Each structure stands twice: as structure tokens, then as C-alpha cells.
Amino acid sequence: MPTKSPYPDIDIPDVDLWGFIFERKNRPFPDSQVVFRDVHKPDTRVYTFADVRKAAITFGTGLRSEWDWAKNEVLALYTPNDIDVPAIIYGTLWAGGIVTPANPAYSAEELAFQLKDAEAKALVTTVAYLDTALKAAAKCGIPTNRVLVLGEKDEQRRVKHWTQIVNLSRSSYYRRRKANPDKDLAFLVYSSGTTGLPKGVMLSHRNMVSVVLQNEGGGCYVYGRDKYLAILPFYHIYALTTIVHQMLHRGFEAVVMPAFEMKTFLKAIQEHRITMVYVAPPVIVRLARDPEAEKYDLSSLLNITSGAAPLTGELVHAIHKKFGIKITQAYGLSETSPTTHIQPWDEWLTALGSVGKLVPNMTAKYISEDGTEAAPGQPGELWLSGPNVFKGYWKNPTATAASITEDGYFKTGDVGFADDQHNFYITDRLKExxxxxxxxxxxxxxxxxxxxxxxxxxxxxxxxxxxxxxxxxxxxxxxxxxxxxxxxxxxxxxxxxxxxxxxxxxxxxxxxxxxxxxxxxxxxxxxxxxxxxxxxxxxxxxxx
The missing domain is CATH 3.30.300.30 (ANL, C-terminal domain)
Structure with missing residues (x-):
């Protein structure tokens, strides 16, 4: 029998992502709440909730008034982390567009592949990555006047800054385009390409609203206490959900790092009294082994959540013994927006190696090699069903049909099993x-x-x-x-x-x-x- 989440189902409102974040009536924090702060310029580069909303509306108005932005057109982001990114994302959604984030480590050829495949109509980057961005845009027919920079301005004036494309005299004419939560896409993210060319993963507004609410369980996060350090890349769905959307929805502050650097990471935790960090396993390994970590006060850090790959019990114990920090694990994929499992805080020691329990509104089953459902405790391929499961692969019905069953289960390709306490364990990739x-x-x-x-x-x-x-x-x-x-x-x-x-x-x-x-x-x-x-x-x- 399929396994249901041990938690009660939650109500998923029938609204698009903009309405969910900016138009709800029960927001428990003021407009003045700081949500994004630049780690290198913490006093001068800061966004409050109101700042993000205002900047997003201005940018969305610019897309429509200056570029005649059509509904469901795609805007690409090619940038390391920056506090401007959330406003650009939500401005695109305000205009009825779709966002496709790209890895700034991509070459011009790799970026051009994504731009062309996604049918992107515009590209936002930084000055540091502008040369590569312009080469890729040229390969795809995106004109230079549709390439923008965020952060610092382009002093050579090759392209405009993202804040410069609004005609204020016409701005009052435009209103927000509402999206169909289930049918319209919010994001087109690209799979990591572990086994081949990246595929566009279609994530609807409903997918994103669902996963933000599904992440809220447990009551472990406290408004007014918790502060996050944002080191996960905003161009990946892991950070889009846990940092960009979650900070805006819960009113938490995120101190944003452009990229991971050990000393900056440790110094930020100490100076900003960071309480929460989402990481990938290599950061845990660095913390356990790098003597530099012992030079800083990390006592404010209550919890580290790790995803992307399993952690050993030895590593979890080593961090706790050294710093007194709890490490919990989580699991998800781009195709599930991404979170499907979270390890409860109070079970971080009792279920070592587990990726956690199913989040609300989700159902799972393990399928054996012979196609039958595996018995409890026996390994098989993990299949998942829930409101956060993607709509399919962009322009790839064959891959979609091979990955999503007729009754809505996504075949993850991950092998594992579940125990009798609802803890899920991932042992490996099926194809690996x-x-x-x-x-x-x-x-x-x-x-x-x-x-x-x-x-x-x-x-x-x-x-x-x-x-x-x-x-x-x-x-x-x-x-x-x-x-x-x-x-x-x-x-x-x-x-x-x-x-x-x-x-x-x-x-x-x-x-x-x-x-x-x-x-x-x-x-x-x-x-x-x-x-x-x-x-x-x-x-x-x-x-x-």
C-alpha cells in the first residue's frame, strides 16, 4: 500500500505565487521587516518586505510598458546570489512571465542551450558575467537591449540596469496579471544533467505555493528569533524555495552570500547571529575538518539542514560534538519543487541517515525491479505523488510520460526504503x-x-x-x-x-x-x- 505522510493534510489556497506572498490578509509581520541583506554591504544593501514588493511592481511594469511583455514569456537569470534577485523574480511574475534561472558557471554554449530551449525573451546577469551572457544571447537571437544587469551598473553602458526599464509616465496604466495557479508556470528550472543534457522542469504557481506551505510544519521556526545565511545558489530550486520564497512568506531575514567562501561564511554566522543554514554536504565536511571553524563563535547556530546527498551518522555526530549544532536532513528534487521529506528536529539522533518523513499532502511508494510494490522495509525505486510534483518536462512529452505515471506518481529514480516509523532512507540513484x-x-x-x-x-x-x-x-x-x-x-x-x-x-x-x-x-x-x-x-x- 502507498505510504501517506504522517502529518495531517494542509489547505493549499487557490492563488498564484504573487497573491500568496503579497496579497494575503494574515501576514504576521510588518512591511518594514528586513528579508534580504547583502553580506558584504549589510548596512547599505538591504531589502524590506515593502522594498521587494515595490521594486517588483516597478520592474514588472517596466517589462510591460517598455518591452510589451506577453503572458507566459520567459525571462532568464544568469547570476550568482544577489539581493536584487527576488525583486526581479517577482516582477516577472507580476507581469505574467516565467523565470528560468541558469547556473553562472555555464559557458556561453551551455547558457545558450538553456536560453534557446526555454525560448527566453530576455536575460538578466551581472557585470562580471556580462561578456558570456552577451555571447550566449547573440547565439539565441536575444537582442542586446533585452540584456540587463543587476547589482552594480555597467559603466561601459553596453546594457541597462534592471531598474532602468520603466516608463513612469505610463506605469499607472498597467495592472498585475493574475496566473492560473495550476496551469501557468512560475519557473522553468533545468535538471542537473547527471545522466545527460539538462531538461526543463515545469513548475506551476500551485507547485510553489504548495511546497512553501509543506515546508512550514514542525513549529521549529520562530519569527523574531531566526535569521538565515543564504549560501545555496538562487539559481537552484533548493534555494528558490527555502530562501527566496520562504523569507518573504515567513518574514525571516536572510543574509545573502554571492557564493560560498569559508571565512565569510563563518564570520557572517558570528556577526549576524545566524540561527539557520541550508547547505549541501560538502559544507558539512568543511565544518568538520577545517580548523578555521574553531576560531569563530558559532553558538547562535541552532540547526543546519542538509540536502542533495545522504550524510553519515559519523559526520552528524562529529559536528554536534565539535560545535553543539544539530544537523537534520531533507530530501527533494527539482521535479518536486523540491522538498518531499524533512527530518524532524527532535529526531535528528534517533533516525541517523534518514532523509526524514514525508511532508504533508504527499504519498509515496517503493517499486521493486519486477514492477510490484516493495514490502515495508524492502528497497525499491521511490515514487512520489503530491501537489508539489511538477507538470512535466518542457517540450519533452516522451520524458514526461516515462517519468510520471497515469495516476500522478513521479518516478524519482532514487533507490531506498522506509522503516516502520515513517522515516525514509535513500541509498542511491537507480541509474548509478x-x-x-x-x-x-x-x-x-x-x-x-x-x-x-x-x-x-x-x-x-x-x-x-x-x-x-x-x-x-x-x-x-x-x-x-x-x-x-x-x-x-x-x-x-x-x-x-x-x-x-x-x-x-x-x-x-x-x-x-x-x-x-x-x-x-x-x-x-x-x-x-x-x-x-x-x-x-x-x-x-x-x-x-
Whole structure:
């Protein structure tokens, strides 16, 4: 039988995202509440709730009055985190548009792919990324006068600032375009591309309203006390939900970092008395190992929520022992807006390794390889149903049909199981499981163990094909510790060390390869396809 969330269903209002945030009658905080603060200019670059609303309306009016913005046209964001981003997002929604955020690490070719696929009509970036943005725009036919910058102005005057496209004499003529919550898209986010080209994930206004409310459970967040440090990238759905929308809905303040940098991160927690942080696992590893962290007062930090990949119990215990900070885990995907599971605060120790319990209004089931529903406690592919499940893949009905069942379940491609206390465990990606002579090997399990080795700062495990023995074998790509060796002898030592801790079929028969960094998506997920492409060139001499 499918598993329902242990929490009561909540009412999802039939409103679009703008109406949900800015037009509700029961908002428990004033217009003057600070919601976004720049970490580098905390006194001069600040947005209150009223500031965001005013700037968004002005920008939305500009889109319509200056560019004759049509309903459902797409605006692309190509920028690191900036406190201007929320106003631009909501201004686009006010004008009836759709936002597609892109990774600022993209090359011109990669950005052009997304712009063309999304049929973007305009692009907003920063001065630092303007050259690449203009190249990509040219490839897609987006004219230069439809490229804008946020943050600092372009002193060379190649493009306008985002605040400069409104004709105030005509602004009173326009009114907000309301969206159909279930049918109209708010965001077109692109999948991380772990197994191929990114796909556009269609997220409706109802998807986004639902997930914000589904995240509210537990009563652990306190208005007037909690302050967030925003290090997750705003171009990923993880941050769009937990930071951009949540801060505006709950009236919390977020101190915004353009990108993660360890000293800035630690200093911000200390100086702003940060209580909450959402992170990906690499940040947890840095906290546990970097001696710099011990130089700062992190006592205000009550909780860290980690997503994107499983954490080991050893790592969770290490952080708590060192700093007294609780770490809870959560789970979700771009296709689920993203949150589907959250670990309750009071169960962070009793369900170590769990990604939490289903959020309200969700149903799940595990499907075995034979297509039947797995028995309780038995592993299978996780299927999910709920109001936060996406509408499908953009211009890709074949992929949509392959991913969403007729009765509305999304096939996550993640393998795991649930226990009798409603805790869900994710063991690996279905397509990433390594098959060694018929045995299944989960890369995430080996990665969790390898992170405990003193010479492993970061790691990714993939299956590489041994053509001589006609089987896949596990190989570890390792970022060595700062003072660690990168020799073949050091790699052999890691192989032998792991062999003492795992079953025979889980040994690193593909060896250890030292690399400078592990390729990852914006949310911290390992891009295994890049490593697989590298492995094809390297070949394998397996040890059986």
C-alpha cells in the first residue's frame, strides 16, 4: 500500500505565487521587516518586505510598458546570489512571465542551450558575467537591449540596469496579471544533467505555493528569533524555495552570500547571529575538518539542514560534538519543487541517515525491479505523488510520460526504503548503482565510508567497465586532503583501507584516481556522467 505522510493534510489556497506572498490578509509581520541583506554591504544593501514588493511592481511594469511583455514569456537569470534577485523574480511574475534561472558557471554554449530551449525573451546577469551572457544571447537571437544587469551598473553602458526599464509616465496604466495557479508556470528550472543534457522542469504557481506551505510544519521556526545565511545558489530550486520564497512568506531575514567562501561564511554566522543554514554536504565536511571553524563563535547556530546527498551518522555526530549544532536532513528534487521529506528536529539522533518523513499532502511508494510494490522495509525505486510534483518536462512529452505515471506518481529514480516509523532512507540513484558480477554496489555507501579516511577531502564513486572480465567495478575519484599525498601508493592505501570495511563485492577494484575537484551540480549532487566520460578515456585494469 502507498505510504501517506504522517502529518495531517494542509489547505493549499487557490492563488498564484504573487497573491500568496503579497496579497494575503494574515501576514504576521510588518512591511518594514528586513528579508534580504547583502553580506558584504549589510548596512547599505538591504531589502524590506515593502522594498521587494515595490521594486517588483516597478520592474514588472517596466517589462510591460517598455518591452510589451506577453503572458507566459520567459525571462532568464544568469547570476550568482544577489539581493536584487527576488525583486526581479517577482516582477516577472507580476507581469505574467516565467523565470528560468541558469547556473553562472555555464559557458556561453551551455547558457545558450538553456536560453534557446526555454525560448527566453530576455536575460538578466551581472557585470562580471556580462561578456558570456552577451555571447550566449547573440547565439539565441536575444537582442542586446533585452540584456540587463543587476547589482552594480555597467559603466561601459553596453546594457541597462534592471531598474532602468520603466516608463513612469505610463506605469499607472498597467495592472498585475493574475496566473492560473495550476496551469501557468512560475519557473522553468533545468535538471542537473547527471545522466545527460539538462531538461526543463515545469513548475506551476500551485507547485510553489504548495511546497512553501509543506515546508512550514514542525513549529521549529520562530519569527523574531531566526535569521538565515543564504549560501545555496538562487539559481537552484533548493534555494528558490527555502530562501527566496520562504523569507518573504515567513518574514525571516536572510543574509545573502554571492557564493560560498569559508571565512565569510563563518564570520557572517558570528556577526549576524545566524540561527539557520541550508547547505549541501560538502559544507558539512568543511565544518568538520577545517580548523578555521574553531576560531569563530558559532553558538547562535541552532540547526543546519542538509540536502542533495545522504550524510553519515559519523559526520552528524562529529559536528554536534565539535560545535553543539544539530544537523537534520531533507530530501527533494527539482521535479518536486523540491522538498518531499524533512527530518524532524527532535529526531535528528534517533533516525541517523534518514532523509526524514514525508511532508504533508504527499504519498509515496517503493517499486521493486519486477514492477510490484516493495514490502515495508524492502528497497525499491521511490515514487512520489503530491501537489508539489511538477507538470512535466518542457517540450519533452516522451520524458514526461516515462517519468510520471497515469495516476500522478513521479518516478524519482532514487533507490531506498522506509522503516516502520515513517522515516525514509535513500541509498542511491537507480541509474548509478554499480553491478559487479550481479551484485549491486551503491556509490553513496562507499562515498560515505571513504570520507572518513584522513586523506579524503571529497570523493565520488562510479562504476567503470572492465572489458576483460565483463563486469562493472567501483572506482573512486578522490580530492586529497590539503596536506595529503596524491601518489599511486597513497591511492593503493585507500583501496586497502576500504577493503577492510566492506564486503568483497564492494571493493575499489577500479582503483583510486586523484582529482582537483569533484564535478557537482548547483545543489551539490555529483555529476557522475562527467566522471564516466573521463573513465572511458582512462580505461580500467581491475583487481579481481
Amino acid at each position: 548503482l554499480i553491478k559487479y558480477k550481479g551484485f549491486q554496489v551503491a556509490p553513496a555507501e562507499l562515498e560515505g565510508k571513504l570520507l572518513a579516511h584522513p586523506n579524503v577531502a571529497d570523493v565520488a564513486v562510479i562504476g567503470v567497465m572492465d572489458t576483460v572480465n565483463h563486469t562493472e567495478v567501483p572506482r573512486a575519484y578522490v580530492v586529497a586532503a590539503a596536506d595529503g599525498a596524491k601518489t599511486s601508493e597513497a591511492g593503493e592505501e585507500i583501496v586497502e583501507w576500504l577493503s577492510q570495511q566492506v564486503a568483497h563485492h564492494k571493493r575499489l577494484r577500479g582503483g583510486v584516481v586523484f582529482v582537483d575537484e569533484i564535478p557537482k551540480s548547483a545543489s551539490g549532487k555529483i555529476l557522475r556522467r562527467i566522471l564516466k566520460e573521463r573513465a572511458k578515456k582512462e580505461g580500467v585494469k581491475a583487481k579481481l
